[in-house]
Amino acid sequence: MVKVNTSLTFYGGVDEIGGNKILLQDKGTKIFLDFGMSFALKKQYYSLPFLSPRREKNLQELGILPKLEGFYRFDDRAAEVDAVFLSHAHMDHSAYISFINREIPVYCGETTKIILQALGEMRATALEFDVEDVLFRSFRTGDSITVDDLEIEPVHVDHSVPGAYGFIVHTSSGAVVYTGDFRAHGTKPEMTSDFVGKAKEAEPVAVVTEATNMTGASIILKLKLRIS
Ligand SMILES: [Zn+2]
Numbered sequence: 324m325v326k327v328n329t330s331l332t333f334y335g336g337v338d339e340i341g342g343n344k345i346l347l348q349d350k351g352t353k354i355f356l357d358f359g360m361s362f363a364l365k366k367q368y369y370s371l372p373f374l375s376p377r378r379e380k381n382l383q384e385l386g387i388l389p390k391l392e393g394f395y396r397f398d399d400r401a402a403e404v405d406a407v408f409l410s411h412a413h414m415d416h417s418a419y420i421s422f423i424n425r426e427i428p429v430y431c432g433e434t435t436k437i438i439l440q441a442l443g444e445m446r447a448t449a450l451e452f453d454v455e456d457v458l459f460r461s462f463r464t465g466d467s468i469t470v471d472d473l474e475i476e477p478v479h480v481d482h483s484v485p486g487a488y489g490f491i492v493h494t495s496s497g498a499v500v501y502t503g504d505f506r507a508h509g510t511k512p513e514m515t516s517d518f519v520g521k522a523k524e525a526e527p528v529a530v531v532t533e534a535t536n537m538t539g540a541s542i543i544l545k546l547k548l549r550i551s
Pocket residue numbers: 411413416482504
């Protein structure tokens with residue numbers, strides 16, 4: 324039997340819109356693809372804008388932040404996750420990097436970094452917008468980022484916020500494609516076509532995507548894939 328060393332674990336973004344937190348593990352290497360806020364979970368306990376979380380640990384106790392060892396800044400243990408990759412600056416994909424251990428690098432497009440830093444300055448007292456000292460590392464299409472044995476290729480897509488990307492992650496099991504959010508009906512559909520072309524070329528073994536409002540009837544389609 325062939326032993327497969329790659330897995331995808333979904334800590335959010337399944338059976339809900341947004342809240343994407345996808346852990347890709349390959350042998351000993353762990354990266355998160357997005358680490359966003361779950362609107363559905365948060366709404367159960369907080370009523371925005373009047374009632375907001377005051378302590379980071381409360382979010383974990385309530386299950387709004389997943390229980391992960393060596394990942395948060397309120398946890399004294401050494402970082403166990405090697406990197407976080409953000410597809411774009413929408414809160415449901417990026418906001419919870421506020422809570423991560425500052426030793427973990429956060430890769431994203433330059434535009435995403437600027438948007439998140441601007442939000443952090445505008446809402447300086449809000450726990451969920453604190454990106455101070457986050458170890459940002461920005462990329463652009465054409466770059467290839469190496470994290471241990473993983474190679475990650477970001478490719479631009481068109482979306483309703485500028486600076487959005489999808490990822491092609493080259494693992495020991497083959498390519499895993501994560502689309503992030505994208506559209507083909509916007510102002511720059513050729514960017515999405517570029518991503519689709521690159522993703523196809525990579526002959527992926529798994530594609531992770533999220534789709535809301537595929538038609539006017541608000542069909543919600545989620546693909547949940549696990550390599551095993
Ligand atoms: Zn989005």
